[in-house]
Amino acid sequence: MAEDYGLKISVEGVSVLSATDLQTAFKNDSSLLKVVQSGTGTFGVTGIVTVTHNLGYVPQFLVFQEVSYDFGNGDVSIVATGDVYDQAIAGADTTTLKLLGNNGKSYQYYIFYESVDGTSHSATVSSNNYGIKVMKPGYAITSTDLENQSLNSEKNNLKIALTGTLSVTSGGAGDTGEIAHGLSYTPGFILWSQVNNDGKWYFGNSGGWYSSGVYASYVDSVNLSYYHNAPAGQNLKIYYVLFVENSV
């Protein structure tokens, strides 16, 4: 049923009256990932950083780290994997986010209010008398539970600066390539890959030995670089999302 209340913002060039869900930058029936905590730092000799969030539930998070293996200092990888190759691992429980990395390498983390499973919780935010607050359908504007709010101007959201699809013919396993992003900063990013048009899109650096897709991906202020194991002659597709928010 179409609702005649709430807030809907269409993407540029599309009428807000006729925009589909895919053509909206925001619609109040969907939560955005609202940043509750973020930070940067450098790993010490232990290679361990523990961030306390004390939310009482497992939150969504993203972690980016500088890597050193083969790819040059300053390149940044998404830590979307238990990447034992680079010793770049991150995991969260109900009280902490733990990062494992390499001595002297930088990291950036984002912890979001949204839980990983959608279960309700009682995370609240102080109520300011300024700004904007948009509720999901069915919730009172007086609710302070961020899970019930699709937007709250007290909390930043991950904003998508750029998306794109790359389609190339593989030169062979171990092949590499670069995508110039033109953003002039080192953005946070996530990506998926597909090999041989098989219809399966694998998240992150997951190709490797298992699906022959992307097994490593890195970003700097100029390029998004990728390594893959697609057999020679097969099609490799990469879908990438780059954020306004920085990585390291």
Added chain:
Amino acid sequence: MSKDYGIRVSKPGYSVLTGTDPQMVMSSKFDNLKIHSRGSGTIYDSTGRTKTIAHGLGYVPVFLFHSQGDAFYSNAFTDMSGKYMIAPIQLEATDIGSPYHYYNRSTICWADSTNIYIKVQDDFGYNFAFGGNETDNFGEDGDSYMTGWFGVGIETDGSPTYKGALRFNDVNTSGSVYKASIGIYVAYAGGVTTPVKTWGIDEDNTGGFGSHPFSRDRTTAYVANTKDSGLGVGSTWAYDVTSIFNEILGRAGWSSGNHMAFVMEDNGSTVNATYFETTVNYNDGFPFYTPRTYLKWLSSNTLTNYRYTIFKNKLST
């Protein structure tokens, strides 16, 4: 060029008129990741290692999986026990012990226009033990002994009848396990059907086979099965030994890290024996470099808990 339409919402402390893009909480200049649905579940060994979740969107959506790693992530360095990591987890085949070997114990995830999927690979959750040297195995053909390999079955003239014993070091578990199996490398004359009966050696901590092991006490539990003729030389014959394994673990004197042994005898062969190699022999199929003779066990039917988030955003396909 600055547009005079749309919406901009600034972070507290920044002017919406002059703030930069990173200083905005949202701007209609940018799309956002919009959550469609979230959920959770558990992957059990008994119900299949792949979970399929219908999303109903009709296109391939942006998605994230969070799940817990297996025991590998509980070691002293990683210590991610109980923590949720963004899958895929452990993209590389990984050496987790001695002898040098790699396992396929990762968690991967993918999506198509109908479902999202999460899968834990075949070795996820398993622990392994191996024989270390030639005192860990023993073969007998009636009038002579051998180490490093043994046969089960008969020669074409009906004599002698081969049998063997195999010991595994450092079985690091106690109590009882959900599942245990043994794998033995088929080294010679594999293309025959060989009926085999397997017992455990009923000891707390089986010592090396410096002498004839076949008179040692055996477990009450045994497994009677048949190596199929389709398992040729170079393959591994693997079969379930859970009842034997748990009987030995149930001994009052058993301690985690002790050694465990099995005895295999012919169970009515009518054709040539099969010969098994019991020293470490590797499957070198890149990238997995796994011993072909092993004892492995799964402590629990529960493999991992997972969480998923599906966004309304569409992967450009």
